[in-house]
Amino acid sequence: MKKEFHPPRWIYKIVERFCDPYLWEGISGDLQEVFHENVETKGLRKARWMYIIHSIGFLRNVFRNKTKRITTMRSIWLNYFITSFRSLKRNKSYFIINLIGLIVAIACSLFALIYINDELKFDQFHTKSAQIHRLYKHHLYEPEGTNHLTFETSGMMGPTMVEEYPEVESFLRVNPRAYQVILSYEKKNVATEKLYIADSTFFEFFDFPILSGSPSELLTAPSSIVLSESLAKSIFGDEDPIGKVVLGLNDLNFTVTGIFKDVPRRSSIQCNAVVSWTTTVAGVGPVSYNWMNNWRAQGIFTFLKLAPDASTNELVKKLPEMMKRHLPARADRYFLQLQPFERMYLYSDDIKNKDGMKFSSFTFILTLGISAFLVFVIASVNYVNSSLSRASQTQVEVGIRKTMGSTRSQLMGRFVTETFFNTTVASLIAMLLLFIFLSQINAISGKELPMELFYSPLAIVALLSFIVGSCVIIGVYPAYILSSPSISSILKSSPGQVGSTGWFRKALLTLQFFISILLLISTALINRQTYYMENKPLGFNKDQVLVIDIDNEVNQKIDVLESELLSHPNIETVSSTRSAIGGGSYSTTVFPVGFSGELISRIYGVNAEFTEAYGIEVNMGRSFLKNAIADSNKLIVNQAWVDFVGWEDPIGRRIRFDSDGDSYPIVGVVSDFHIYSLATSEIEPMVMYFHTGESYNSSVKIGSGNLKETIEHIEKTWSKLSERTPLNFYFVDQWFEDQYKKENQLLKISTIYSVISIILCGLGLFSLTALLLQQRTKEISIRRVLGASIASILSLINKQFVVIILISLVLATPVAYLLLAKWLDQFAYSITVSLFPFIFSGLIVMMVSILIVSLLSIRSANVNPSKNLRME
Amino acid sequence: MKGTNLGELEELILLATATLYDNAYGIAIQKEIKAKCNRSISISTVHAVLARLEQKGYMDSRYDGMTPERGGRRKHLFRVTKSGQKALLQVKEQRDSFWQGIPTIAFEK
Numbered sequence: 012m013k014k015e016f017h018p019p020r021w022i023y024k025i026v027e028r029f030c031d032p033y034l035w036e037g038i039s040g041d042l043q044e045v046f047h048e049n050v051e052t053k054g055l056r057k058a059r060w061m062y063i064i065h066s067i068g069f070l071r072n073v074f075r076n077k078t079k080r081i082t083t084m085r086s087i088w089l090n091y092f093i094t095s096f097r098s099l100k101r102n103k104s105y106f107i108i109n110l111i112g113l114i115v116a117i118a119c120s121l122f123a124l125i126y127i128n129d130e131l132k133f134d135q136f137h138t139k140s141a142q143i144h145r146l147y148k149h150h151l152y153e154p155e156g157t158n159h160l161t162f163e164t165s166g167m168m169g170p171t172m173v174e175e176y177p178e179v180e181s182f183l184r185v186n187p188r189a190y191q192v193i194l195s196y197e198k199k200n201v202a203t204e205k206l207y208i209a210d211s212t213f214f215e216f217f218d219f220p221i222l223s224g225s226p227s228e229l230l231t232a233p234s235s236i237v238l239s240e241s242l243a244k245s246i247f248g249d250e251d252p253i254g255k256v257v258l259g260l261n262d263l264n265f266t267v268t269g270i271f272k273d274v275p276r277r278s279s280i281q282c283n284a285v286v287s288w289t290t291t292v293a294g295v296g297p298v299s300y301n302w303m304n305n306w307r308a309q310g311i312f313t314f315l316k317l318a319p320d321a322s323t324n325e326l327v328k329k330l331p332e333m334m335k336r337h338l339p340a341r342a343d344r345y346f347l348q349l350q351p352f353e354r355m356y357l358y359s360d361d362i363k364n365k366d367g368m369k370f371s372s373f374t375f376i377l378t379l380g381i382s383a384f385l386v387f388v389i390a391s392v393n394y395v396n397s398s399l400s401r402a403s404q405t406q407v408e409v410g411i412r413k414t415m416g417s418t419r420s421q422l423m424g425r426f427v428t429e430t431f432f433n434t435t436v437a438s439l440i441a442m443l444l445l446f447i448f449l450s451q452i453n454a455i456s457g458k459e460l461p462m463e464l465f466y467s468p469l470a471i472v473a474l475l476s477f478i479v480g481s482c483v484i485i486g487v488y489p490a491y492i493l494s495s496p497s498i499s500s501i502l503k504s505s506p507g508q509v510g511s512t513g514w515f516r517k518a519l520l521t522l523q524f525f526i527s528i529l530l531l532i533s534t535a536l537i538n539r540q541t542y543y544m545e546n547k548p549l550g551f552n553k554d555q556v557l558v559i560d561i562d563n564e565v566n567q568k569i570d571v572l573e574s575e576l577l578s579h580p581n582i583e584t585v586s587s588t589r590s591a592i593g594g595g596s597y598s599t600t601v602f603p604v605g606f607s608g609e610l611i612s613r614i615y616g617v618n619a620e621f622t623e624a625y626g627i628e629v630n631m632g633r634s635f636l637k638n639a640i641a642d643s644n645k646l647i648v649n650q651a652w653v654d655f656v657g658w659e660d661p662i663g664r665r666i667r668f669d670s671d672g673d674s675y676p677i678v679g680v681v682s683d684f685h686i687y688s689l690a691t692s693e694i695e696p697m698v699m700y701f702h703t704g705e706s707y708n709s710s711v712k713i714g715s716g717n718l719k720e721t722i723e724h725i726e727k728t729w730s731k732l733s734e735r736t737p738l739n740f741y742f743v744d745q746w747f748e749d750q751y752k753k754e755n756q757l758l759k760i761s762t763i764y765s766v767i768s769i770i771l772c773g774l775g776l777f778s779l780t781a782l783l784l785q786q787r788t789k790e791i792s793i794r795r796v797l798g799a800s801i802a803s804i805l806s807l808i809n810k811q812f813v814v815i816i817l818i819s820l821v822l823a824t825p826v827a828y829l830l831l832a833k834w835l836d837q838f839a840y841s842i843t844v845s846l847f848p849f850i851f852s853g854l855i856v857m858m859v860s861i862l863i864v865s866l867l868s869i870r871s872a873n874v875n876p877s878k879n880l881r882m883e
Numbered sequence: 884m885k886g887t888n889l890g891e892l893e894e895l896i897l898l899a900t901a902t903l904y905d906n907a908y909g910i911a912i913q914k915e916i917k918a919k920c921n922r923s924i925s926i927s928t929v930h931a932v933l934a935r936l937e938q939k940g941y942m943d944s945r946y947d948g949m950t951p952e953r954g955g956r957r958k959h960l961f962r963v964t965k966s967g968q969k970a971l972l973q974v975k976e977q978r979d980s981f982w983q984g985i986p987t988i989a990f991e992k
Contacts, residue, residue, distance in 0.1 A: 034934060036946060037959025041909040041926055047952040068927030073934045 016055055018046045018062040026066045030074045038069055087421065088428070094408070095429040105401070106433075108774045109394055113437035115767055116390030117477055118444050122452065123383030124473050125464050127376045133277045133356040137218045139316065142180075143352035144323060146313040147362055151344045160348075160362040163309040166302075168347070169210075171337060176329065178321035183212045183314040184288060186303060187367020188260070191560070193736050194246055194284070195258040200735050201246050205367065206260070207282045208291060208303075214271065216314055217280055223253055224269025230287040233296035236265035237285045239273050258735075260286060262563050263297050276459070279356040279369045306338045309345075310597075314352070323349045340600075361837070363691060374834075375757060382764040385526045389768050391485045392519040393775035394433075398426070398489035399516060400782035406496040413498045422494035423487070430486030434478045442474060455763070457756050517815060520779065524819035524860075527772045528852050530765035532827040535848035537761055540835060541754045543842045545747070550684030550694075551592070552626035553747060555718075558591040559709040559725070559740040565733050566705045573709070575728040581716035582724075586624040589616030590699075591708035592686050593746040601698055602667040604674050606656050613686070613695045616702030617647075622681060624712045625743075632662040632679035635701050642701045647679040652696035666698065675700075688750030689840040710743075773859055776812070780864045783808065784871045792876035801872050808868045812860050820853040889974055895920065896932050897941060897971055901963045906948075908958040909933065933961055941967030 023039070030038060042065055049058035099106040134140060146169070147162050169182030186208040194201050207213070211230040214221060214237075221229070222240060229237050236257065243252045252267045259265050265286060274281055293299035302308035317323065330347040338345070350359070357373040359365060409422055445452070445465055453459055464470065565572055573585045590596050596616075602609045619635040619642070621627075630650060635642045646666055653661050665674035683694045713721050729738040784791070791804055828844065835841040889897070899915040900907040913929045916922055936942045943964050946957040963971070 034930070034959070036956050037909065037944075038930055040949075040953040040956030040958060041930070043954040043956065044910055044950075044952045045926060065926055068925050069930070071927070071931060073931045 016047075016050050016058075018043065019059055022063050022066045026069050029070055029076065031076045034074055038074065042066060042069075087417075088424075091425040091428050092432075095425070095432055098405075098429070099432070102401070102404075105397060105778060108778050109397055109433055110437055110440075112390035112393045112771050112774055113434060113481070114441045114444065115771060116387040117434075117438050117474075117481075118441035119383045119386045119764070119767065120477065121441060121465075121470065121473060122445060123379050125470060126456065126458070126460065127380055128469060129277070129458075129460060129464060130357065130371050130376050133371070134279050134353065135277070136275065137216075137352070139216065139218075140352050142316050142319060143216055144315050144317060144349040145352055145355055146315060147348050147350055148309070149346040149348055151346070161309075162312055162359075162362055162364045164311060164313040164347075165306050165309050165338075166304045166311050167306045167337065169313040169315065171333065172315060172330075175333060176326060178318045178326060180316045180318055181212050181215070182316070183210050183216045184303075184311050185209045185213070185314065185367075186291075186311045187282070191736075191739050192260055192284075193562075194242075195735055196246050196255065199246060201242070202737060203242055203283045205282045206284045206286065207367065208286045208288055210288045212316075213285055216316060219274060220272040222270045222272055223251075226269075229269040230285060231289065232266070232268070233287060233289040233292075234263060234265050235268040235287040235290075237269040237271060238267060239283045240270055241273050242283045243267070243270050259284075261298060263290075265290075276461075281367075281369050307341075315349070323351075372753065375753070375760075378757065379760060382530065382761065385530065386764060386767055386771065389523050389526055389771045389775070391481065392523050393771060393778070394430075394481075394485045395489055396516050396519055396775055397778040397782075398430075398485075399492055400779060402493055402496075403786070405493050409494055409496045410498055413496075419494050423490040426490035426493050427482055427486040430490070431478070431482050434481045434486075438474050438478050442470075455759050457752070516779070517811075520775070520812075521815050521819050521822075523772050523775060524816050524856060525823050527765070527768045528816075528819055528823040528856055529827050530761065530768050531852035531855060532823065532848050533831060534758070534761045534765045535851055536827075536831045536835070536842075536844065537754065537758045539842050539848065540838065541751060541758050544689040544751055544754070544838070544840065547689060547840065549747070550627065550682055553592070553744045555713045555715070556592070556625060556743040557711050557713065557722075557725075557740050558593060558743060558746075559711065559729070559738065561587065561706045561709055562733065562736045564735060565729070568732050569706050569709075572728060572732055575731075576709075576711060576725060579721060579724045581714045581718075581721045582711060583714050584620050584624040584712040585709055586618055586620035587706040587709040588618040588621060589702040589704070589707050590621075591710045592625065592743050593741065596686065598695070599668070602670050603656050603658075604665040604667060606658075609670075610652075610655055610696055612648075612652060613697040615686075615697055615699040616704075617699050618702060621699075621710070624710045625684070626712075627684055628682045630680045630682050632677070634679055634681075640703075642678070643703050644675050645678040645701060646675050647681055647699040648677055649681050649694075649697040649699075650683045651694045652698065653680055655696050688747070690751060690754065690838050693839045769856070769859060772856070773863055776860055776863050777867070780808070780812075780867045784867060788871065788879045791872055792874070792879040795872060795876045796880070801869060804872045805865050805868050809861055809864050812864055813857065816853070816857050816860060820849070820856075823852075824849050889970055892924070892928075892932055893936060893941075894971070894974055895922075896929065897936065897963055897967055900933075900942065900961050901968075901971070904962075905960070906958075907961045912961075933959075936967070937961070940964060941970055 027035060027039070042062060045065060046058050046062045049061050053061070137143070145162070146164050147160055148164060150159055150161055166184055169184050172179045173182050188206045188208070191202050191204055192206045194203060209230065214226060214229055224237065229235065236259065238246070238252065246252070246257065247255065252270060255267050256264050257267060271285075274283075287296075288303075290296035291298055291300035291303050293301065293304070303311055317326070327347065327349055331342065334342040334345060334347065350362075356369070357371055357376070359370050360372050360374060405426075412422055412425075413419075442465070446462070449460065449462060449465070561569065569587050573587055576582050576585050596613055598611055598613050600609050601612045617635070619637040622629060622634045632647075634647065635645070648661065648666075658664060661677050661680055663676055665676050667674045681699075685692075685694065711725065725740070726738050787808075794804060794807075827849070832844060835844070895916055896912055899912045899919070903911050903915055909926055909929050912933070913924055913926055916924060933942065933944075937944055941964060942961045944959055944961045947960055949955055949957045
C-alpha cells in the first residue's frame with residue numbers, strides 16, 4: 012500500500028485551526044480524497060497545488076469555528092486595551108515618568124542610529140574604492156624619541172612606486188589648499204575655498220561625475236582648472252565656461268577644461284575646484300613648486316590605485332628598500348604605510364595633517380552609540396522597575412481575571428499591550444521631537460544631518476523595531492511577573508509581595524547608577540582636559556592678536572600696510588613676515604656646529620617685531636633688531652632646542668643647514684611657545700631666522716581699545732591696497748579654540764548624555780521610592796507613633812539607596828579610569844587623572860538621590876499616623 | 884413563502900443529495916452535478932452550500948463510512964429532510980405552474 016504521499020502539512024494546519032471542528036472531519040476527508048485521486052491522475056506536484064487551492068477555498072465565514080474563542084478574543088483584547096488605558100489614566104504620574112524615559116531613550120537611540128549610519132555611508136559611492144589606498148608615513152621623531160603618523164608625503168613617492176612596482180597601477184597626488192583663493196573672470200571676483208592641485212588621475216580615482224569637458228584631458232595640460240557646477244555658475248552665470256580663462260592662484264591664468272557635479276555631502280574629498288598638477292612642475296607649468304616635486308619635501312598627499320589582486324602587506328614590506336635608494340637620509344625615519352581608502356574617513360584619528368578633507372572619528376561615533384545604548388538601558392530599567400512596582404495594584408485585577416477564566420498567557424498579553432501602547436506613543440513623540448529640534452541638534456553635533464534621513468526606510472524600520480523590541484525586552488518580563496498572582500490572592504485581605512523581585516530590582520538600580528556615574532566621570536574628565544588645553548599657558552600672549560593672510564598684491568605694498576595700520580592708536584605692533592602662530596612654518600634637519608648629531612627643527616621665519624607682537628620672552632641674548640640688515644644671517648632658537656643640544660652657552664654658537672654648508676650664529680634664546688594644538692603637538696626644537704623675503708602673514712597686536720572700530724580700520728586699510736582679495740584674518744586665541752573642536756564636540760555629547768542619564772535615574776528612583784513608601788506606610792506610621800523622629804525615618808529609607816550608590820561608584824571607578832586613561836593617552840598634553848572627578852560624580856548622584864528620596868519620605872512621614880493605621 | 888426561496892445552486896445540491904440518497908457527501912455531490920449538468924463547482928463551495936442548507940433545516944447529516952483514500956476519516960453524509968423536500972416540491976410546483984401557463988405561441992420564432 013502506498014501511503015507515502017501527503018498533502019502540504021502547513022495549509023492543513025491552518026485550515027484545521029480555522030474550521031469548525033464538527034465540519035472539519037468531512038472537509039478534511041473530502042480534501043484528502045480529492046488529493047488522493049489527483050495524485051493518481053495528475054501527479055504529486057499538481058495534486059499538492061490543487062490541495063492548497065482547494066484548502067484556501069475553505070477559509071470562508073460559513074466554516075469558521077464560531078464556538079472557539081475567536082469572537083470572544085476580540086472583545087477581551089478590546090477590554091485589555093480599555094483597562095490598560097484606564098490604568099494609565101489612573102496613574103498619570105507613573106505613566107508620564109515612564110513615557111518621558113521612553114521618549115528620551117528612543118529619541119537618543121534613533122538619533123545615534125541615524126547619525127552612525129550616515130557616518131558609515133561616507134565615501135561609498137566610489138566604484139574603485141576597494142583598490143584605492145592612501146599613503147601615509149610612520150615618522151620616527153628624533154629629538155623626543157617619540158613618533159607619529161602623518162599623511163604628509165613627498166611628490167616623488169607616487170610616480171616612483173608606479174614605475175618600480177607592477178602592482179601599483181596609478182598614482183594621484185593632491186595638494187589641498189585649505190585657505191581662500193580668489194578666482195576672477197572679467198570684472199567678477201569669486202572667493203572659494205577647497206581648491207585642490209591634483210594629478211590628471213583625480214577624476215579617474217574618484218567618481219565625481221563630469222558634466223562637461225572631455226574626461227581624459229581635464230587635468231593634463233598645465234594651467235588647467237576644473238570647476239564644480241555651483242562654482243562655475245557663480246563665476247560665469249549662464250555662459251559656457253569651457254575654454255574660458257580665469258585669474259586665480261598666484262595671479263596666474265587658468266583655462267577651464269571641465270565642470271564636475273558638486274561633491275556629495277557624504278564624501279571626505281571636498282573640493283570646489285581642481286588645478287592640474289603639471290602647473291607646478293618646473294619647465295612644464297608656469298610656476299615651479301619644487302617642494303611639490305622632489306623627494307625631500309614632505310607636504311602633499313598621495314593616493315595609489317593597486318591591482319585588484321595586489322597584497323598591500325607585501326607592497327609595504329618593499330617600501331623601506333625604495334626609501335633607501337631614493338632618500339637614504341630619511342630611510343631610517345620614514346616608514347611608508349598604506350591605508351585603504353574606505354577606512355580613511357573614520358579611522359584616521361591617529362594620523363596628522365588632514366587639511367582640506369573631511370574626517371570623522373570612529374571613537375566619536377562609538378561613544379555616541381554606547382552612550383545612546385546606555386541611556387536606553389537606564390530608561391528600560393526604569394520601565395521594568397516601575398512596572399514591577401505596580402504589582403500590588405494589579406494583582407487584584409489579575410486575580411479576578413483568572414477567576415473568570417483568563418489564562419496566564421492572555422494576561423501577559425494584557426500587560427504587553429500596555430507596554431506596546433506606551434512605546435508606540437513614545438516613539439511617535441520622539442520622532443516629532445527630532446523633527447522639531449533637528450537644527451539645534453545639528454548645531455550641537457556639528458554635522459548637518461538632513462531631515463529626510465529621519466523618514467527614510469531605515470528610520471521607519473528602526474522605529475518599528477524599537478517598538479517591537481522594547482515590547483519584548485521591557486514588556487515581557489514584568490508581564491510574566493505581574494500575571495503570576497494566584498486566584499487566592501484576591502481572597503487575602505492584605506496582598507503580599509508579588510514574586511521575589513526585590514534583589515532583581517536592586518540589581519537593576521545598581522546598573523542604572525553605574526551607568527550614570529560612568530557617564531558623569533567621563534564628562535568631568537573630558538571637561539577638565541578641554542579646559543586644561545584651552546587655558547594652559549602657551550608661552551606667549553594669545554589675546555588680542557590677529558593674523559592677516561597677505562596676498563601677492565598687498566605684499567608689494569607691505570610697508571604701506573604696516574605704517575597705515577600702526578597709525579591707529581589701538582594697534583600696538585605689526586609683524587609682517589613669513590611665520591605666524593597657526594601658519595607659515597616647516598620642519599627640516601639642522602646641524603649644530605660642535606654637536607655630535609643632527610636634529611629636526613621647526614623653522615620659523617620672523618622679523619624683529621615678532622617677539623613683541625606675541626609677547627614671547629627672550630631668555631638669553633637678544634631678539635632681532637629692527638631694520639638691522641646685519642641680522643639677516645643670525646638665528647634665534649627656543650629653549651627646547653638648547654635643552655636638546657645641551658649647550659650651556661648657546662649665544663654665539665653656530666648652526667649649519669646642510670652638513671657641509673655655511674654656518675650661522677645664534678644671537679638669542681626664547682622661551683618655549685606653542686604653535687600648534689596641545690592635543691596633537693608637543694613643543695619642538697625651533698630655529699628662527701630673520702626673514703627678509705615676501706611676507707605671508709601679518710600678525711597684529713591690538714590694544715585694549717575699541718576692537719570693532721580697530722577692525723574696521725584694518726578693513727578700510729586693506730581695501731585701499733587690495734583690489735581682488737577681501738581681507739582674510741583670524742584671531743590667534745580663536746584659532747587655538749578651533750583646534751579643540753573635536754574635544755568640545757565630545758564634551759557636548761557626553762554632557763548631554765550624562766544629564767539625561769541623571770534625570771532618568773532620578774525619575775526611576777522617584778517611582779521606586781514612591782512604591783517603597785507605599786509598601787511601608789504602616790511600618791512608618793507605627794514607628795512614628797512609637798516616637799521615631801523624621802530624621803531616623805529618612806535614614807531608614809535612604810540607607811539602602813546610599814549602599815547601592817556606593818556599590819555603583821566602586822564598580823564604575825575602575826571602568827571609567829581604564830576608558831579615560833586610554834582616551835587621555837592620545838593627547839600630547841593631558842591632565843593627570845585625579846580623584847576629584849570620581850568623588851565629584853559620586854557626590855552628585857548621591858545628592859540627587861538623597862534629595863528625591865528624602866522629599867518623598869518626609870511627605871509620607873508627615874502624614875498623621877492614625878490615618879494610615881485606621882485602615883484595618 | 885418568504886424564506887423558503889431556494890437559490891439555483893441550493894436547488895441543484897438538494898436534488899443531487901436526494902438522488903444519491905445514502906452516499907451523499909461532498910465529493911459525490913460535486914461529481915453528480917458534474918455528470919448531470921456538466922457544471923464544475925469547487926469542493927469548498929459544495930461544502931459551503933451544504934452547511935447553509937443544514938442551517939436552514941433542509942438537510943440533516945451524520946458521519947459514516949471511512950475509506951483509506953480519505954486517510955481514515957469518515958464521510959459527512961447528508962440527507963434531505965421533510966422541509967427540504969417541501970422546499971424542493973414548492974420550487975417544482977412554481978415552475979410547473981409557469982410552464983402550464985405559457986402559451987405555445989410564446990416560443991415560436
